[in-house]
Amino acid sequence: MRKTALTIAGSDSSGGAGIQADIKTMMANGVYAMSAITALTAQNTTGVTAILNATPEFLGQELDSLFTDIFPDAVKIGMVSDRELICIIAEKLKQYQAKNIVVDPVMVATSGARLISEDAIETLKQELFPLAAILTPNIPEAEELTGIKINSAEDMISAARQISETYHCAVLCKGGHQLNDANDLLYANDSYQWFEGKRIDNPNTHGTGCTLSSAIASNLAKGYDLNTSVKRAKDYISGALAAMLDLGAGSGPMDHGFAIHNVYTEEKED
Ligand SMILES: Nc1ncnc2c1ncn2[C@@H]1O[C@H](COP(=O)(O)OP(=O)(O)OP(=O)(O)O)[C@@H](O)[C@H]1O
Numbered sequence: 001m002r003k004t005a006l007t008i009a010g011s012d013s014s015g016g017a018g019i020q021a022d023i024k025t026m027m028a029n030g031v032y033a034m035s036a037i038t039a040l041t042a043q044n045t046t047g048v049t050a051i052l053n054a055t056p057e058f059l060g061q062e063l064d065s066l067f068t069d070i071f072p073d074a075v076k077i078g079m080v081s082d083r084e085l086i087c088i089i090a091e092k093l094k095q096y097q098a099k100n101i102v103v104d105p106v107m108v109a110t111s112g113a114r115l116i117s118e119d120a121i122e123t124l125k126q127e128l129f130p131l132a133a134i135l136t137p138n139i140p141e142a143e144e145l146t147g148i149k150i151n152s153a154e155d156m157i158s159a160a161r162q163i164s165e166t167y168h169c170a171v172l173c174k175g176g177h178q179l180n181d182a183n184d185l186l187y188a189n190d191s192y193q194w195f196e197g198k199r200i201d202n203p204n205t206h207g208t209g210c211t212l213s214s215a216i217a218s219n220l221a222k223g224y225d226l227n228t229s230v231k232r233a234k235d236y237i238s239g240a241l242a243a244m245l246d247l248g249a250g251s252g253p254m255d256h257g258f259a260i261h262n263v264y265t266e267e268k269e270d
């Protein structure tokens with residue numbers, strides 16, 4: 001039977017991050033994608049100009065509709081900007097005993113816009129982190145969650161360990177904000193593993209975090225273990241970045257069609 005994944009996240013009108021990146025990623029990774037939209041954003045590669053949140057009641061209804069019909073094999077949670085929305089998500093995930101939950105603690109967009117209110121971060125920690133199989137903070141998020149300033153690989157390990165021990169889940173501290181490398185650190189069950197990545201010289205990194213967490217969720221949905229899911233997700237993001245799509249005036253989106261692009265469009269390109 002076809003495996004299914006659900007993204008609970010915000011819509012990015014420019015299609016590079018959020019729900020749109022998640023669905024593209026899930027599809028490219030071979031799972032059937034569903035969505036529960038937490039907010040609409042008016043956004044492009046240069047910034048976010050407006051955010052319209054769903055009501056908690058509506059988000060609850062979206063989740064009821066999905067979980068009572070096509071049960072997701074994995075769930076990815078991205079942008080959720082306020083406390084009530086976080087609470088309804090936690091309530092529904094517990095009610096339906098959702099599995100393979102990947103929480104990307106989205107705080108700030110690549111363009112610099114804040115995507116969560118300050119007071120919601122505490123609710124995120126209390127309500128959603130304990131439900132997660134894996135949390136995927138980037139370096140600034142890991143710093144905010146721990147108070148540890150990350151300047152080295154050892155600092156990444158300390159921060160990931162602290163988050164993992166506090167919330168009893170695996171933590172992937174993403175390395176996209178490092179200067180020279182793109183090495184991600186997985187901390188799980190009191191041990192760690194590096195997923196090394198060559199830094200790709202591509203300024204178009206809009207939606208890398210959304211894409212990575214959705215690729216992990218897709219692979220968990222397909223039944224891969226956590227390490228293998230992270231490895232496959234890392235390979236996917238590296239491929240999507242290496243395809244060097246260049247759209248928009250700011251930090252542009254990645255090419256999710258990189259695997260099929262050559263087969264279908266090579267001859268038509270100029
Ligand atoms: N220039 C790059 N070359 C190779 N891999 C990269 C590069 N930039 C980011 N990555 C990879 O992309 C993934 C996402 O990491 P990153 O730290 O950019 O997340 P993020 O900041 O949450 O993303 P977002 O821009 O969506 O907020 C990680 O696997 C990271 O190593």
Ligand SMILES: Cc1ncc(CO)c(N)n1
Pocket residue numbers: 009010011012017018019041043078079106108109110115206207208209210
């Ligand atoms: C809707 C949305 N979610 C997440 C991010 C983070 O990249 C973004 N820019 N927009």
